[in-house]
Amino acid sequence: MNSIHDMGGMHGLGAIDTTDDATVFHADWEAHTMALARAMMAGKYFNLDEYRYAMERINPACYLGLSYYQRWLAGTITMLVEKGVITQDEYEAQLDALKRGET
C-alpha cells in the first residue's frame, strides 16, 4: 500500500532523535496496548501482517500526529472490529462512556 507509513527517503521531518532512551513504556496504557495486541495474535484473532496493514490504513494526516503506541492502539481497534471481536457500535458506545467519565 502506497501510504504515509512508507516514508523512506522523505525530507522535511527534522533530525533523527538519537537520544539513548532505555524506557520501554512511557505510560501504563502503552504496556497494556502491547499486551493486548500480543494476546490477540497469540489467540490467532489476527496475524502480524494483518496488523501492520491495519496501521498502514490509518488516515495519513492522522498517522503523522500519532505516537508509536497510539498507532498500535488504532491498529488493534481496527482489527478487533474487522475480525468481529467487538462491533463498531460497541466500540463507540464505550468511547462515549469513557468521555462521560462513566467507566
Next chain:
Amino acid sequence: MAAVDLDLVLSLYKTPGAAQLKLDVAPRFNLGDVVVALNINPPGHTRLPRYIRGKKGVVERDHGVFHLPDSRAAGKGDAAQHMYTVCFDAREVWGKEAPANDSLRINLWDDYMTLA
C-alpha cells in the same frame, strides 16, 4: 478462535525465531545474483518499499523460508518462500548525491524480485 491464557502468551516470548518456517521450498535466487526489485503498487500490504522498486541490487544472504507478508495480510494463505538480504548501492537508490561508498541492505522475498 483459541482461548488466550498466560501460558500461551509466555510461550510466544520464549520461542525465538518463530517466524522462520521449517519447509523445504526451493529458492528462486542464488547468492551473488544481480536482481531488480519489481515495480509493484499493490493496494494491500507489502514489505517492498517504494524507494527500492525498479532498483538493481545483489543478493547477499538467504535467510530461509518465511511467509510472504503480502499474502498473509490479505488472508490469502501463508505463501512460503525464501527471504533474502539484498544489497543496493546508495547511488542506485538515491542518485549521485548519495555518498559513493554507502549501501543499503533490505530484506526481500522471492516475489519481490526478478533477475536483472
